[in-house]
Amino acid sequence: MTYQPHGQHLIAGERLAGETRFTSHPVTGAGLEVSCGSADLVDRAVQAAEEAFWTFGYTSREDRAVLLETIAEEIEARGADITEIAMAESGLPQARLEGERGRTTGQLRMFADHIRKGDYLDRRHDPALPDRQPLPRPDLRLMQRPVGPVAVFGASNFPLAFSVAGGDTASALAAGCPVVVKGHEAHPGTGELVAEAIAAAVAKCGLPGGVFSLVQGGSREVGGALVTHPLIAAAGFTGSLAGGRALFDLCAQRPEPIPFFGELGSVNPMFLLPEAVTARGAELGAGWAGSLTMGVGQFCTNPGIAVVLEEQAEAVIEGAREVLAKTGAQVMLTEGIAEAYRKGTGQIAGAPGVREVLTSMCAGREAQPNLFVVSGKDWLGNHVLSDEVFGPLGLLVTVESVDEMAKVAQSFRGQLTVTLHMDKGDAALAGRLMPVLERKAGRVMANGFPTGVEVCDAMVHGGPYPASTNFGATSVGTMAIRRFLRPVCYQNIAEDLLPEDLR
Incomplete structure (x- = not known):
């Protein structure tokens, strides 16, 4: 250098x-x-x-x-x-x-x-209109x-x-x-x-x-x-x-x-609609896991929450778990961020109704992914579950019906992004959700993962408070x-x- x-x-x-002076704490080398x-x-x-x-x-x-x-x-x-x-x-x-x-x-x-x-x-x-009546x-x-x-x-x-x-x-x-x-x-x-x-x-x-x-x-x-x-x-x-x-x-x-x-910050919820999950549930779970862990989950567009019908949840869970289980410990940006991730993980794990799918804990500046599942009813009863955990933590919200999915959508606070995963047969449900989702976020997307932000004229990276x-x-x-x-x-x-x- x-x-x-x-x-x-x-x-x-x-x-x-x-x-006065302070000493930095790099990952490698002297401060x-x-x-x-x-x-x-x-x-x-x-x-x-x-x-x-x-x-x-x-x-x-x-x-x-x-x-x-x-x-x-x-x-x-x-x-x-x-x-x-x-x-x-x-x-x-x-x-x-x-x-x-x-x-x-x-x-x-x-x-x-x-x-x-x-x-x-x-x-x-x-x-100027000097001759305009009654006044110029x-x-x-x-x-x-x-x-x-x-x-x-x-x-x-x-x-x-x-x-x-x-x-x-x-x-x-x-x-x-x-x-x-x-x-x-x-x-x-x-x-x-x-x-x-x-x-x-x-x-x-x-x-x-x-x-x-x-x-x-x-x-x-x-x-x-x-x-x-x-x-x-x-x-x-x-x-x-x-x-x-x-x-x-x-x-x-x-x-x-x-x-x-x-x-x-934002939890960037994704709504996995029925026809899409039927066609590719495990694939959606794997894609979610990849987006969730990108950059050790330290992106503001990290999709920390996914919402799916309870009867379809298992395929998504298995697809995500398979990818997350292979993801080793990674270094986070600062010791403070790593400690906050551990604290946030503990709060989610200890919340009523939350079930552990994949858990891990690292010391120091490292982190590994965590995956949890909670019912829509328990989600709606505990606003702490919607707080951002900055890191590779995923929470799958399982709902009993599309009506409950709509209630969950309405429960979110302001977000940077919201995502619909849908197929052609999901158009009616997507149309029902869209008026809610566009009030919740600065960017609404379909059939993709929100991690990453394109730099261009039409991009919005912002949203209602607290995003x-x-x-x-x-x-x-x-x-x-x-x-x-x-x-x-x-x-x-x-x-x-x-x-x-x-x-």
């Missing part, structure tokens, strides 16, 4: 150290000594972002597109070192990280293309404008695509908003190197250094200081329900509340830029005073 991490913050292009973030460092970064906004917020779409493309190039130039550091810190395999790096640079370039087209500006013009109409023009400095939180489960240069950062920069990232303690070296790439791109494009800053973590103080800073205009977050809700509440309690776009804190937003896809824009109406404003894109 040619790059040696320095463990410092990167604020407006300058490396800075804090007064990195990292400077802890602080409220003072957050203030310095946000002040620089606010100063940069007066320039960056008024740059051309082409200038910002070039910045995004340059960031992608700088990340690619450091690709081998990024992969090596990320493998050591996260335990993720090389192929997964190289794919994630490609997704990261791909979405940067996607947003460059998106803003060049200009459709996201939603430009509108109602010309003024000249009215509307366009989306950037909101100001944005706070972004690095995610534990995606050290690249949802972290320092991830979708939140890409969409905020595309909108014209400077970004201050709070790095994740699980992969500080990876975050640092990606931050160096962004800072190099900012400098190469001749933009103010305050367009981007990275403040490392080390304590909860950093996140709280960031979202409560009076110059922060919005925040993007991917993480746990507890952590995200705490930050959401801080944003709402500010003297000037700001939007908090948190993606907080996310804002049901009208997405953290993946080009519509993500809307989170960091607001509409401004210009009434009777002279042509030379209008934004360039409205002239």
